[in-house]
Amino acid sequence: MPAGFAQPGVLFAGNSSAPDRAFYRQVFNKLPRDTYTRYVEVGVGSFAAALVAANAGIPPAAMETSDVTLYTGIVGTAVSGGDLASLGMTLDGEPVELPDRPLVEQAAHLLYVHWLARMQAKPEVDYWTNLVTDMVEREDAHKRLLVDSLTSIAERLRGVSFTPKCMWDHIAEAEDDPHAIIIAAPPTYKAGFEKFFDTGGRVEWAEPPYSVFDPDVDMQRLADHMEGKAALLMFLQEERTGIAAHPTPVFAHPLGDTARAYVISNRPEEIFKLTGGPKVALGMSRSYSPTSLPIISPDHQVTAQSRIELIPVKGGECDYYRDLWMHRLAAAPGSYNLLVAVDGQAAGVIGYGAETMTRPYPGATKYTSHLLMRFAFGAPHHQLRLTRLATMLAIRRDTAKLVFTGASEIILAASNGLVTVEYTRHPEAKGLRGLMTLDSRAKHPDGYKLSYSSPWSTDSITDTLTTFVTKEQAWRASRSKAKK
Structure with missing residues (x-):
């Protein structure tokens, strides 16, 4: 599956946090088995909490799960041994045929079709187009990984039940049962499912009726609704410090300087008997926060007359945009960071490093006089490759002067x-074509390790922008002609 933001788990508070799962494990391990014989998980997502429950000894046969996304519908139906044809999945109006293969392979095929359609619906930028190319060229390999993941979940949750269902409907069925424990991992932002799983209308299925969950109001609604109910509830909430849906959260851990992840229960005292009291997980959390600038709109018109600003920013501010636009792909942070603003909007980030000169690798000679470009990344845009603009600006010596100040000026x-390194499955990094020189290519387990370099540019910001706009217009014209 794709890494980071391309994974569905990023939408569910309960699927993305090790501290939360550790707390759930503590509760599940001590949960009275004779009292709670019914485990109900709504918004089950990627089955993370259900797997924790199973590892803690809760039998999967006692587990009822539900969700309203096609992704989870496919996974849940396969894991529970259901009929995938009942999902009624279509692509471009035509039913998606199930291969004459075992259930997990059929599910892997449906997940692949859905996944590919989602990626093809993304804006035409290098990250997405390269991902689509890889998916098509290595279809069999991707399906094998999906089969392995599905098989592992199915083996660990043998006997679990799954139904495509609105969380509010499922909660209503269990809320008055004193033998039920209800676990919820609601979306962390409104319409998250719809936006994340959007295929541009190409994929449809027998979607159950449901209401869009709005965290701003529905977290509190859920807490209020379950107050005094017979079933025991636990759910996850991400919110600013001190603004929890219940006055007594049973667990919390930091998500930066101003936000927390809370576990909310309708009966905190009962949970405290299992855990020994309220729990807080502390750690070395890094603060990620945006600047006050809005993010550039994907259809904003960038012209040669646009206003470019290069703004030195803190590492946490730069990483906020880098992780957002790189879809949480791992990358080393930059020691010297800049935000690229276009017409007053955040449009790119640049990160430099100096270790190639200050701490060169043993035997390194060629690049000991080059600074490191850790990353230059642009915001998604429907027409322009803003990553190229960020790279062109990064190559300017005057850009680097904005952050290499004081003692680092020397x-x-x-x-x-500048020098940079790209790890790619392809023998060339198309995003750097025409901007930097490919100096070396080495085989790597995942493809190639490519080293690029460039002398410092003395172009002004105005000249850089004019060159960028002119070349982007020519690039779009050539692509339009090729499609015809």
């Missing part, structure tokens, strides 16, 4: 340009 003064 490092910049001694440098001759």
Whole structure:
């Protein structure tokens, strides 16, 4: 499956946090088995909490799960041994045929079709187009990974039941049962399912009726609704510090300087008897926060007359945009960071490093006079490759001067340009074509390790923008002609 933001787990508070799962495990391990014989998980997502419950000894045969997304519908139906044809999945108006293969392979096929359609519906930027190319060229390999994941979940949750159903409907069925424990991992932002799983209308299925969950009001609605109910409830909420849906959260851990992940229960005292009291997980959490600038609209018109600003920012501010636009792909943070603003809107980030000069690898000679471009990344845009604009700006010596200040000025003064390294499945990084020179190519377990370099540019910001706009217009014209 794709990493980071391309994974559905990013939408569910309960599927993305090790501290939360550890707390759930503590509760499940001590949960009275003779009292709670019915485990109900709504918004089950990727089955993370259900797997924790199974590992804690709750029998999957006692588990009822539900959700309203096609992704989870496919996974849940396969894991529970159901009929995938009942999902009624279509692509471009035509039924998606199930291969004459075992159930998990049929499910892997449906997940692949859905996944590919989602990626093809994304804006035409390098990250998404490269991902689509890889998916098509290595279809069999991706399906094998899906089969392995599905098989593992099915083996660990043998006997679980799953039904496509609105969480409010499922809660209504269990809320008055004193033998039920209800677990919920609601979406962390409104219409998250719809936006994340959007295929541009290409994929449809027998979707159950449901209401869109709005965290701003429905977290509190859920807490209020379950107050005094016979069933025991636990659900996850991400919110600003001190604004929990219940005055007594049973667990919390930091999500930066100003936000927390809470576990909310309708009967905190009962949970405290199992855990020994309220629990808080502390750790070395890094603060990720945006600047005050809005993010550039994907259809904003960038022209040669646009206003470009290069703004030194803190690492946490830069990482906020980098993780958002890189879809949480892992990348080393930059020591010297800049935000690229276009017409007053956040449009890109640049991260430099100096270790190629200050701490070169043993035997390194060629790049000891080059600073490191850790990343130059642009916001998604429907027409422009803003990553190229960020890279063109990063290559300017005057851009680097904005962050290599004080004692680090001497490092910049001694440098001759930039070097960067790309790990890719392809023998060339198309995003750097025409911007930097490919100096070396080495085989890597995942493809190639490519080293690129560039001397410092002396172009002004105005000239850089004009060159960018002119080349982007020519690039779009050539692509339009090729499609014809």
